[in-house]
Amino acid sequence: MITVENLTKRYAGHTAVNDLSFQVEKGEIVGFLGPNGAGKSTTMRILSSFMPATSGRAAIAGFDVFTQSIEARRHLGYMPENVPLYTDMRVSEYLAYRGALKGVHGGRLKERIGDVLELCSLDDVQRKPISALSKGYRQRVGLADALIHEPDLLILDEPTIGLDPNQIRQVRDLIRNLGKRHTILLSTHILPEVEMTCSRVIIIGKGRILASDTPQNLRGAIRSAGGVRFEVRAGTDSAEAEIRKVPGVREVTVEPDGEWSLCQLRTEAGADVREELFRLAADRRWSVRELTRRNVTLEDVFVEITQSEA
Amino acid sequence: MRRFLTLLGREVKSYFYSPIAYVVLFFFLLLTGFNFYASVSLLNRGPTEVTVIEAFFNTVLFWFGFVLVFPLITMRTFADEFRMGTIEALMTAPVRDLEVVLAKYLGALFFYIVLWLPSLLYFVVFHAVSQGSAANAAGAYWGTYLLLLLMGAFYVAVGCLASSLTRNQIIAAVISFCAITLLFFSGLLGFIEANMSPALRDVVGHFSAIEHMGEFSKGIIDSRALVWYGTMTFLVLALTFQVFQYRKWRA
Numbered sequence: 168m169i170t171v172e173n174l175t176k177r178y179a180g181h182t183a184v185n186d187l188s189f190q191v192e193k194g195e196i197v198g199f200l201g202p203n204g205a206g207k208s209t210t211m212r213i214l215s216s217f218m219p220a221t222s223g224r225a226a227i228a229g230f231d232v233f234t235q236s237i238e239a240r241r242h243l244g245y246m247p248e249n250v251p252l253y254t255d256m257r258v259s260e261y262l263a264y265r266g267a268l269k270g271v272h273g274g275r276l277k278e279r280i281g282d283v284l285e286l287c288s289l290d291d292v293q294r295k296p297i298s299a300l301s302k303g304y305r306q307r308v309g310l311a312d313a314l315i316h317e318p319d320l321l322i323l324d325e326p327t328i329g330l331d332p333n334q335i336r337q338v339r340d341l342i343r344n345l346g347k348r349h350t351i352l353l354s355t356h357i358l359p360e361v362e363m364t365c366s367r368v369i370i371i372g373k374g375r376i377l378a379s380d381t382p383q384n385l386r387g388a389i390r391s392a393g394g395v396r397f398e399v400r401a402g403t404d405s406a407e408a409e410i411r412k413v414p415g416v417r418e419v420t421v422e423p424d425g426e427w428s429l430c431q432l433r434t435e436a437g438a439d440v441r442e443e444l445f446r447l448a449a450d451r452r453w454s455v456r457e458l459t460r461r462n463v464t465l466e467d468v469f470v471e472i473t474q475s476e477a
Numbered sequence: 478m479r480r481f482l483t484l485l486g487r488e489v490k491s492y493f494y495s496p497i498a499y500v501v502l503f504f505f506l507l508l509t510g511f512n513f514y515a516s517v518s519l520l521n522r523g524p525t526e527v528t529v530i531e532a533f534f535n536t537v538l539f540w541f542g543f544v545l546v547f548p549l550i551t552m553r554t555f556a557d558e559f560r561m562g563t564i565e566a567l568m569t570a571p572v573r574d575l576e577v578v579l580a581k582y583l584g585a586l587f588f589y590i591v592l593w594l595p596s597l598l599y600f601v602v603f604h605a606v607s608q609g610s611a612a613n614a615a616g617a618y619w620g621t622y623l624l625l626l627l628m629g630a631f632y633v634a635v636g637c638l639a640s641s642l643t644r645n646q647i648i649a650a651v652i653s654f655c656a657i658t659l660l661f662f663s664g665l666l667g668f669i670e671a672n673m674s675p676a677l678r679d680v681v682g683h684f685s686a687i688e689h690m691g692e693f694s695k696g697i698i699d700s701r702a703l704v705w706y707g708t709m710t711f712l713v714l715a716l717t718f719q720v721f722q723y724r725k726w727r728a
Contacts, residue, residue, distance in 0.1 A: 215569040218726055240571040247569070251562035253487075255494035267483040268570045312566070 168193045168350040174223035183209040185374035196346040198365035199354035206374040207354040211324050215245040244313030248324040254298035269316035283311040303334040323353040395432040398457040403428045415440045481576050488584025508542040513599045528612045531694045548650035551636025554581045559644040578718045582637050589629045616696030624693035627706035634713040641720045
């Protein structure tokens with residue numbers, strides 16, 4: 168559904184997207200993950216024909232986004248970041264306008280407006296001007312707009328940004344349902360969101376692909392490379408020195424807390440050092456207050472992936 | 478074509494969604510109404526050679542309102558799309574750049590035409606009241622309103638160009654106001670510069686909106702003015718199209 172080959176976008180002085188290549192097959196829900204400025208939005212804007220690439224090629228449903236841009240856009244429902252809408256129009260009016268613009272007319276248009284209003288739970292605000300809507304509603308109007316012409320592919324740029332937790336859950340459920348009929352590429356920088364909705368994750372940083380896998384595999388790979396929290400009654404210097412000797416430990420930071428040492432460990436990929444740490448404490452007769460594996464955060468993913476890159 | 482009409486419909490309607498349209502219409506009517514009153518009192522002062530339409534369209538008041546109205550009509554056309562970011566939603570729908578530019582231009586031109594429609598009523602009322610005692614010629618009306626359309630087509634294009642240059646409506650309004658005023662006063666150079674050679678004065682006269690109006694409101698349709706406004710409109714629109722594409726790709 169999406170083919171990206173050696174895509175590069177350079178602005179004066181910096182490279183936003185650097186030789187990016189990936190594919191999205193029909194029926195996939197792909198999460199585009201990366202920190203701010205990683206090149207997510209730029210890639211999506213190139214895919215939606217909003218801006219041209221400096222070099223490389225991208226195609227949607229077999230149509231080149233630059234040379235066959237109108238055809239490519241017909242197959243695409245795109246929701247830009249921050250969801251720009253004509254705030255002077257009413258919801259149903261706006262959807263009618265957008266539908267007509269995308270080639271849906273007459274009875275079919277009426278039907279589609281009814282469908283997307285229901286799908287996005289907008290029935291009760293359809294007569295309201297968009298300027299009077301809250302952020303959550305506007306987000307859903309943007310989604311309804313992306314869906315109005317029943318596109319094969321949805322590209323959603325940060326669909327849950329700025330929403331409260333309830334709204335995030337609603338939008339997430341909606342996206343998961345849409346995934347049954349549409350191919351979806353969505354961007355976010357929230358890891359749990361991707362885990363819950365996506366069948367595949369592409370992680371990018373500084374315009375390059377750092378990883379591309381299912382959330383399960385990615386999480387597995389990273390969990391073993393995560394961190395460990397270890398609190399023992401021992402001098403900070405000796406604790407740090409001894410822990411460093413444990414095979415599989417990459418980094419240790421120790422903070423004193425009275426007689427206790429609070430140790431934060433970072434470990435090598437695939438290494439579980441908790442048993443070794445327990446033996447160490449037993450040998451040295453240190454009391455142990457806590458020995459836990461930290462939950463993986465997006466930061467760990469990045470630290471892990473960028474470090475293994477280097 | 479259907480897609481173009483959808484775009485055009487949105488542009489025309491967008492004027493009436495916001496209060497700007499009604500405010501501009503109200504004050505423009507106030508201004509032209511007062512101008513009409515002034516030109517009728519001029520005719521009442523005694524025997525004169527001018528018709529009511531010549532009196533109406535050759536006053537300072539008319540030109541003042543005329544120059545002022547274009548920035549107001551055109552300032553939001555492109556600037557607002559860029560400022561609100563709606564340009565991204567618009568241009569990722571299957572529409573061509575040229576369609577968008579033309580729809581915005583024609584939408585603004587349409588509003589300009591709507592602005593002038595009520596003024597026709599003045600002359601209907603005038604001739605009903607004066608019961609044919611005043612001089613009257615159909616050609617003067619055709620000529621005047623044709624020139625209004627020609628000048629409008631050109632100045633609306635200038636306004637659209639200004640709006641495509643910036644994301645700030647106020648800046649767009651200032652640019653188009655200055656550009657249109659300069660264009661307008663370049664036609665007055667012949668009056669201002671006393672020791673200008675007659676040949677140059679003649680050339681400058683051909684650009685002068687005031688001289689055009691002087692002739693057209695007598696019913697003399699000068700083909701040189703047609704060509705001048707036609708080519709300038711085309712040129713400025715082509716430039717707007719280029720600027721729009723350039724800005725869209727840098728946005």
